Amino acid sequence: MPVYSIKVNGKLQQADVAADTPLLWVLRDHLRLTGTKYGCGIGQCGACTVHLDGNAVRSCLLPISAVGKGLVTTIEGLSEKGDHPVQLAWEEVDVPQCGYCQAGQIMTAAAFLKRTPNPSQQQVMDAMQGNLCRCGAYHRIREGVMAAAKKVAAKKA
Amino acid sequence: MGTPTNDSRREFLKNLSWAGGGLLLGFQWDSVEASMPSLLNVRQATAPAFNSYLAIAANGQVTIFSPNPELGQNIMTSFAQIVAEELDADWKQVRVEQAPLDAKRFDRQLTGGSGAIPHSWTRLRKAGASARYLLVGAAAGRWGVPAQECTTEAGFVHHKPSKRKAGYGELAEAAAALSLPADIPLKDRKDFKIIGKPVKNVAGRDIVTGKGIFGLDVYREGMVHAVVQHPPAFGTKLKSFDASAAKAMPGVINVVSFKNNVAVVARSTWEALQARKAIHIEYEKEAAIEHSTDHDRWMQEMLDSDKATVRRRNGDVTAAFQSAAKVVQAEYQSPFLAHNPMEPMNFFADVRSNGVELIGPTQTPANARAQVSKLVGMPEDKITLQLTRLGGGFGRRLRNDYVLDAAELSMILQKPVKVVWTREDDMTGGVYRPAVRYRFRAALDKDGNLIGYHLRGAGINADNSTREDNFPSGAVEHLLIESIDHKSPITTGAWRAPTTNFLAYAEQSFLDEVAAAAGKDPVQFRLDLLAKARQQPVGAVKYNIERMEAVIRKAAEVSGWGKKKGVAQGFSVYFSHASYVAQVAEVTMRGGKPSLSRVYAAADCGQVVNLSGSRQQVMGAIVDGLGHAMYGRISFKEGKAQQANFHQYRLIRMKEIPEVEVVFVENDFDPTGLGEPALPPTGGAVANAIFGATGIRLYQQPFADHSLFKG
Ligand code: FES
Ligand code: FES
Numbered sequence: 001m002p003v004y005s006i007k008v009n010g011k012l013q014q015a016d017v018a019a020d021t022p023l024l025w026v027l028r029d030h031l032r033l034t035g036t037k038y039g040c041g042i043g044q045c046g047a048c049t050v051h052l053d054g055n056a057v058r059s060c061l062l063p064i065s066a067v068g069k070g071l072v073t074t075i076e077g078l079s080e081k082g083d084h085p086v087q088l089a090w091e092e093v094d095v096p097q098c099g100y101c102q103a104g105q106i107m108t109a110a111a112f113l114k115r116t117p118n119p120s121q122q123q124v125m126d127a128m129q130g131n132l133c134r135c136g137a138y139h140r141i142r143e144g145v146m147a148a149a150k151k152v153a154a155k156k157a
Numbered sequence: 158m159g160t161p162t163n164d165s166r167r168e169f170l171k172n173l174s175w176a177g178g179g180l181l182l183g184f185q186w187d188s189v190e191a192s193m194p195s196l197l198n199v200r201q202a203t204a205p206a207f208n209s210y211l212a213i214a215a216n217g218q219v220t221i222f223s224p225n226p227e228l229g230q231n232i233m234t235s236f237a238q239i240v241a242e243e244l245d246a247d248w249k250q251v252r253v254e255q256a257p258l259d260a261k262r263f264d265r266q267l268t269g270g271s272g273a274i275p276h277s278w279t280r281l282r283k284a285g286a287s288a289r290y291l292l293v294g295a296a297a298g299r300w301g302v303p304a305q306e307c308t309t310e311a312g313f314v315h316h317k318p319s320k321r322k323a324g325y326g327e328l329a330e331a332a333a334a335l336s337l338p339a340d341i342p343l344k345d346r347k348d349f350k351i352i353g354k355p356v357k358n359v360a361g362r363d364i365v366t367g368k369g370i371f372g373l374d375v376y377r378e379g380m381v382h383a384v385v386q387h388p389p390a391f392g393t394k395l396k397s398f399d400a401s402a403a404k405a406m407p408g409v410i411n412v413v414s415f416k417n418n419v420a421v422v423a424r425s426t427w428e429a430l431q432a433r434k435a436i437h438i439e440y441e442k443e444a445a446i447e448h449s450t451d452h453d454r455w456m457q458e459m460l461d462s463d464k465a466t467v468r469r470r471n472g473d474v475t476a477a478f479q480s481a482a483k484v485v486q487a488e489y490q491s492p493f494l495a496h497n498p499m500e501p502m503n504f505f506a507d508v509r510s511n512g513v514e515l516i517g518p519t520q521t522p523a524n525a526r527a528q529v530s531k532l533v534g535m536p537e538d539k540i541t542l543q544l545t546r547l548g549g550g551f552g553r554r555l556r557n558d559y560v561l562d563a564a565e566l567s568m569i570l571q572k573p574v575k576v577v578w579t580r581e582d583d584m585t586g587g588v589y590r591p592a593v594r595y596r597f598r599a600a601l602d603k604d605g606n607l608i609g610y611h612l613r614g615a616g617i618n619a620d621n622s623t624r625e626d627n628f629p630s631g632a633v634e635h636l637l638i639e640s641i642d643h644k645s646p647i648t649t650g651a652w653r654a655p656t657t658n659f660l661a662y663a664e665q666s667f668l669d670e671v672a673a674a675a676g677k678d679p680v681q682f683r684l685d686l687l688a689k690a691r692q693q694p695v696g697a698v699k700y701n702i703e704r705m706e707a708v709i710r711k712a713a714e715v716s717g718w719g720k721k722k723g724v725a726q727g728f729s730v731y732f733s734h735a736s737y738v739a740q741v742a743e744v745t746m747r748g749g750k751p752s753l754s755r756v757y758a759a760a761d762c763g764q765v766v767n768l769s770g771s772r773q774q775v776m777g778a779i780v781d782g783l784g785h786a787m788y789g790r791i792s793f794k795e796g797k798a799q800q801a802n803f804h805q806y807r808l809i810r811m812k813e814i815p816e817v818e819v820v821f822v823e824n825d826f827d828p829t830g831l832g833e834p835a836l837p838p839t840g841g842a843v844a845n846a847i848f849g850a851t852g853i854r855l856y857q858q859p860f861a862d863h864s865l866f867k868g
Contacts, residue, residue: 036367037499039501041802045803098550099371134551138809
């Protein structure tokens with residue numbers, strides 16, 4: 001089997017896996033980065049969301065062979081001290097219920113806010129529509145993204 | 158908090174003793190002196206006779222061990238709040254740790270029925286109050302002052318007359334040597350500082366930083382990964398299989414069969430999944446192979462039969478309907494639903510000759526251990542079970558079939574194994590909310606009074622699909638509640654707010670129809686019935702009339718019931734799992750289609766423990782109840798579930814949520830659970846609001862199937 005070298009959270013990592021292995025399972029089973037979750041395996045739930053070169057992608061659908069030189073960021077690498085504005089906002093708003101979907105929600109929100117630093121509530125809802133939360137924490141997820149946007153704006157000002 | 162293990166807990170206890178002492182309390186809850194906490198020192202902490210622990214380390218850190226499975230109901234936070242309140246702890250110094258299964262130390266170590274808080278309320282308060290008592294005693298002893306002169310605040314004992322204070326950590330060891338009187342006074346509720354406040358999820362940090370706290374995140378040295386192919390259709394069993402191709406695939410360690418299952422064991426999850434696709438398996442018929450069309454027909458036949466079991470009878474329904482000025486009749490139906498907790502089923506098992514280690518997410522750890530004990534033929538005291546956080550439950554993890562998969566595979570392979578069910582495995586593998594159909598009849602006299610009420614429920618593996626003592630029972634002179642059930646090979650089980658999750662929709666929609674037929678306002682109609690239940694109760698009244706009236710009035714008040722223009726309101730109220738919740742849904746027409754803009758909820762769960770968590774539970778339950786009423790359905794063809802993943806089984810998403818406003822009714826009742834009670838009223842409130850906006854009644858879930866929402 002080929003050995004793939006991928007850059008995850010700033011570190012070069014190797015995995016000896018088949019070419020079609022989804023990044024999700026490489027992260028979890030091989031690199032032990034378990035923050036990225038398996039929820040459906042077919043791109044429907046968003047629990048597996050990571051960043052590839054800053055864009056939110058579904059790692060369950062991304063074969064390792066397609067990662068190439070792309071920079072992968074997982075929830076573990078989103079910030080050094082767990083203090084990304086989205087993470088802080090999530091705690092402030094007390095978003096999580098069971099918490100299982102939240103890494104994916106946070107990664108989607110973080111990528112979205114980078115591109116849309118000053119979003120309307122409607123834009124937030126559009127951006128987050130792909131992430132399921134079975135606990136139904138959507139109101140606070142929405143509030144969390146809005147609160148994070150304010151933090152980003154305050155930082156810049 | 159990392160993945161909790163027995164080791165980390167032992168380590169923690171050891172650290173405590175190394176740190177030069179600390180205070181650790183155990184509570185013998187299931188003994189004769191049920192409410193009398195006993196004290197033990199750190200070294201005795203592992204003594205089996207005691208069952209819940211609160212520890213105070215020399216550095217002042219308070220650790221509260223949370224015995225119940227945490228699946229998002231926020232029990233770890235609210236349990237700790239209750240203990241910390243009576244302890245007068247500094248909340249910043251409190252950490253909460255998931256306790257392992259220990260039937261000797263804890264009772265009722267399970268999550269289900271919204272029962273944990275009511276069960277533990279007084280116990281937890283006593284836990285905190287006892288420790289506080291001892292700490293005060295230790296400080297008083299040290300200072301040579303009367304204990305009554307000492308006060309406590311945020312982790313310190315104060316003696317104000319002499320301006321002295323001491324932290325709990327420095328007092329802990331001395332406190333541990335004191336003894337407790339039988340009666341420890343509890344706080345007056347008006348002095349609560351932590352209970353009733355919005356307190357953030359104690360696992361929040363771990364969750365937002367992606368710590369591996371769930372069952373799926375368990376990895377152990379030497380562990381292998383397994384996926385299991387269960388029979389894909391209910392009513393079939395394994396006939397034969399050919400795994401030669403699968404066994405040759407990369408990473409595959411073995412393919413083994415047990416019971417009716419074929420399992421692939423591999424170096425990684427993905428390799429196991431790929432190999433499973435390459436196994437050729439044949440099944441044969443074992444029991445009835447059913448279709449949804451059968452279920453529909455059978456439910457109709459059952460409703461038409463006279464074989465139903467009588468659940469409650471008051472007066473003479475037949476005579477009431479004969480004398481009625483008006484009769485209202487309707488049928489309501491709800492489909493099978495999957496639970497779909499976001500974290501799929503999984504468990505870790507290591508079965509060795511001298512014992513078993515189990516780690517993972519289950520709502521019923523004691524049951525899991527008992528079943529594994531039977532399976533592997535080892536006594537329960539040789540089996541440890543460490544709970545991880547559960548990525549949702551909704552009742553699915555009351556059943557431990559996936560735990561047994563893991564244990565059996567580990568036994569066969571003699572290796573530590575983590576079993577993972579895919580989403581498809583779970584959605585097609587059973588344990589569904591049962592399918593039901595209800596027939597209601599109501600008799601009204603010439604003044605529009607409800608004089609007769611007849612409900613017959615028919616279900617597929619629903620057992621008793623009614624709650625015979627629920628409102629309006631007790632308020633109707635002539636009443637008959639019956640149920641009838643078809644036994645099916647399709648496995649069903651409790652789904653968040655069991656039975657009431659569909660019954661409430663049907664009952665509350667029907668009552669709306671009856672109110673309309675009687676020419677009465679739906680809110681007033683319910684209040685009139687409650688007044689009747691108070692003045693002339695018919696048979697037993699098993700709900701609290703005043704509490705139900707209070708939530709009805711509150712919901713009407715906050716929603717501006719009946720006063721709004723351009724918006725249709727729908728009302729619903731329900732009593733379940735010891736709490737009362739009334740809801741008003743608001744629907745407006747947009748582009749010819751009904752659109753749900755807002756839901757108001759007034760809830761009475763007694764004393765609110767965590768204002769943030771409680772609001773979240775109510776909002777989440779409304780979203781859940783709405784989502785499943787709108788979209789949820791599992792249907793069957795040839796015994797096979799026709800929905801396998803989220804592209805076929807629609808869950809509610811962010812853009813479909815209404816605004817939700819939650820208020821809690823304040824009273825002096827002890828707290829009752831809130832994981833479930835806000836869900837049942839939602840379907841009815843929404844259906845009634847849609848009727849208000851369109852004149853169309855929704856008699857079937859999922860609502861989205863109705864032509865109203867099509868095109
Ligand atoms: S696991 Fe990737 S989208 Fe669901
Ligand atoms: S918090 Fe449980 S699935 Fe989102």
